[in-house]
Amino acid sequence: MRGAARPASCAASRRFRPRCGPDSGYGPPVPNRGAVRLLVLLLTASVLAVAAPALADEQVPRPVLNLDFPDPAVVATPNGLVAYSTGDRVPHAWSRSADGPWRRGPGLLTHRPTWSRDGGIWAVDVARVEGQWLLYYATPVRGIGETGRCVGVARSDSARGPFRPVGRAPLVCPTYARTPTAQDPLLPRDPTLPRAGVIDPSFFRDADGTAYLLYKTDRIPSTVRIVALAPSGQRVAPGATSLELVRSQGVLENPVVTQRPEGYVMLTSEGDWTRCGYATRWLRSVTLLDWAAAESGMLLDVDTTGVCGPGGADLVEGSGGRTLVFLHGWTCRSTDLPCTGTGKWDHKPRQRGIRAMYAAELGWVGGVPEVTDWLRAP
Template identity: 35%
Template sequence: MRSTTRALLGLATVFAALVPLSPATAAPAAPVPAAADVPPGAPAPRTVAPGLVIDDDFPDPDVFAEGGTHWAYSTSSRHGRVPYATAPGPDGPWAVRGDAMPTAPAWTGGGGFWAPDVSRRADGRYLMYFTGPDRASGRMCLGAALAASPAGPFAATSDRPLVCDPGEGGAIDPSSFVDSDGSRYLLYKNDGNAVGRPAILWLQRVAANGTTFIGSRAELLRNNLPSEDGVIEAPVLVKRPSHYVLFYSAGVYSTPDYQTGYAVSRSLTGPYTRAYRPLMTTASLDGAVSGPGGADIGDGRVFFHGARPAGGRGLYVAQLGWDGDLPVVRGSRVRHEAERGALHRAAVRQTPSASQGAVAAGIDHADSWVDLTVFAAGPGAHTLHIGYAAGYGAAQHALSVNGRRVGTVDYPDRGWENWTEVSVPVRLTAGHNTVRLQFLSRWAELDYVEVA
């Protein structure tokens, strides 16, 4: 958004996520120790911004809680075909325990197993969906396995894949979803990226056993957005009071461009509309996590992987909040500009000057201000990030939060054509907060506001 006057014009929306302090003023948060480094009996760490809770190769995590224990499963690694880990709570401490599927299904050949998903069936048994190398087609395909315990051992339900169409590139990244009426569904991606065909996220209803299909599948989303590098995968579905939220990963997983996005629909089968900005990117996390993806949702948390300097992808956990049934990840910036449609209206009090007229007025007079409604997933210290341009000398705004004056925002004069950002610390309560910027001196043209 680029306005032509030195005022806050058209800034209609601020939808704020919690993020660490600006990288220019704060170091990345210290990682949570790996499970192997946590002394026995140590209290579970409290995750605020993204915390590295398994500092080992543990990609494509799936997490669920059962019997006072949290269980996590990952893509194949040195720990086994389907490594699993446990913790007393979502934030850890996590310990990698071993392999939940020590025996390979008959239909699989050599190679790794990807993106497992474990859920409990109504009969008390545990169902695992997984991606495995199909010996017959040479493609990655979906299988199912059962166990009496979340720890396994999981045994395949069939000597054939559950979903495998080589002409579509095979199938990967399964996940389960149970709707509010108890109906069960399987989500997955046909791996069109492997064969130069469309890659589509599919929804297939299944019976209570999770392996008998009911009706035909429905397309939810496909790889038609250039900014996602032609790749979408890792679907996870959540139902909120007003709509369904489809989380997915996009981009090339081995690069910092890998990201987590989401789309919403009032109907289970769509159409789904992508959010204007991704939920988590390397940039939105201020570089604290590289290539955040493979996300799973639960317990007021988002679990995801990110690249490790030592190699592989570690397991991260971050706090998740909901503002108007839209997700907010603590640690990831979210910015909504006026022209993209308002979630919260900014109330502007202004006194027009004779030179400007009533249309081009803003906070450049003693009795003018702007109130911004921002959302915080949790209470505590945050940072207000403001994109601006200023000329004719440095400008200032008085800063208030929830009706209390808390400081001053200084806008150094960088010239009107040089857009830059200033960052100011604030403390917010959980949920919605009112942030006021009020005139103090001179003029600053504001472009966006984010809350960290």
């Protein structure tokens, strides 16, 4: 019991009575078996720690970009790869190959739309639609608290911008926000969801050519919704109404969908993004608009990867059926090693935690994703 006094023992007073023994205080000391076991375990752990750190380090994935680059969205272009992250005006990075070297550049959004207020842009997605590069982003708005956000779209002739906001109203935004009426106002209003806005937009084009936007309703319970887009990708399709696909009582975010022969696969992040327990889960459904009977499993977590908080994942489908997944994870103390331990890494300034970008190759077994190889920076 913490704070309770313990009886004095020979072991405790041995420094002052070297000959003390049980009962009378004289005779040879009797070893404490629990203490001996603990000492053996500690010595064994020390030996293992000295003998095996290099091997352990070799097995831990390394980031391909060890700079703060959370929620990476990555696209392939004829000149290489371009990545976008959470941050002011959407910071970006580019590289000739997935393993780097990556070079980080400034924000690519020219300005916030008139319906936005100041604040960071969260978890974007970029897609090429009808010859234009489209940037879907979540920006702060008025009327729904300090962190409340809504989704807008911007366009550019180049994957590296600059991107200019499209339209005078949000693409997706609840009716209770102080903005012009959005094209998808989340009607009818669901009273079981918090008044917190929408984040994490993600573009998907189905095999029949229909374009969709997925997004998350913020806070908990969390939901992932989908709405059909016009062919240009810059507006909600006329008469379209968003549908709820998945609901969780905890945090479920960053939806990304791809289509496989066995069905549709969605990747989502779950948990607290500030902790090592943040993880990436997969779901699989035979239909795009109904996930009630979806299968589910864990793709990336700290126990199986060694990466602290592997989340914010995005997929890049390459030539020859190659699939790459980009994600972030916490590294600490200006090294490329994962943070270890518990707690919120954004609350530990001495650890200098950042969310670095990792990359891995995915294989598909029966339509289920699994990591086959981790990429490393050259």
